[in-house]
Amino acid sequence: MADKFDEATQKELGAFLEKQQTEARLHQSIHTFTGMCWDKCITGTPGARFSRSEESCLSNCVERFLDTSLFMVRRIEEQRHALEAASNGKFTE
Amino acid sequence: MTDFLKSVPTDSMASRKEAVMNAIKQEVALSAAQTLMNSVNERCFKACVQKPGTSLGSSEQTCLARCQDRYLEAFNIVRKTYMSRLSKERMEDQANVI
Numbered sequence: 001m002a003d004k005f006d007e008a009t010q011k012e013l014g015a016f017l018e019k020q021q022t023e024a025r026l027h028q029s030i031h032t033f034t035g036m037c038w039d040k041c042i043t044g045t046p047g048a049r050f051s052r053s054e055e056s057c058l059s060n061c062v063e064r065f066l067d068t069s070l071f072m073v074r075r076i077e078e079q080r081h082a083l084e085a086a087s088n089g090k091f092t093e
Numbered sequence: 094m095t096d097f098l099k100s101v102p103t104d105s106m107a108s109r110k111e112a113v114m115n116a117i118k119q120e121v122a123l124s125a126a127q128t129l130m131n132s133v134n135e136r137c138f139k140a141c142v143q144k145p146g147t148s149l150g151s152s153e154q155t156c157l158a159r160c161q162d163r164y165l166e167a168f169n170i171v172r173k174t175y176m177s178r179l180s181k182e183r184m185e186d187q188a189n190v191i
Binding site: 005006009012013016017020023024027028029030031033034035037038039041042045046047048049050055058059062063066 | 106109110113114117118121124125128129132136137140141156159160162163164166167168170171172173174175178
């Protein structure tokens with residue numbers, strides 16, 4: 001094995017790797033959404049082109065899935081706040 | 094995954110760096126392509142091959158070809174929608190900070 005990379009190069013490679021990983025994660029999300037929304041929106045035999053409704057179903061599907069995930073997070077947070085407020089009322093002197 | 098380190102010429106640090114970066118890029122691209130191919134196969138087999146016979150019939154092949162095109166199109170629609178949503182949310186976050 002040749003010499004090790006110098007510190008600057010190691011740093012650069014680290015940053016590069018991180019960027020690639022971010023991109024891979026992004027790509028993975030797009031894959032997941034595509035599969036999920038395909039199953040929901042494309043029910044018949046695939047045609048020579050998408051119908052307008054299939055196309056809008058696909059993009060609505062992505063948007064609503066993201067809305068759903070925001071909704072879930074917000075709701076859990078609200079419940080946690082409510083719980084905290086309640087327990088603070090009980091236990092503080 | 095570690096094989097590429099051995100095949101790298103050891104002349105200069107810069108060229109070794111390039112080689113590592115290219116190997117990583119290739120790895121990422123390959124894995125993305127594999128994921129996509131697996132999901133296309135699965136979906137299109139389900140959509141187009143209802144009753145598997147002794148060979149793929151020509152109507153099944155037509156369906157598979159269309160399905161593959163549509164799946165890639167769907168992937169692009171999803172990507173566009175997701176990216177524009179991401180950039181919209183990023184802008185809103187910035188507006189909230191300021």
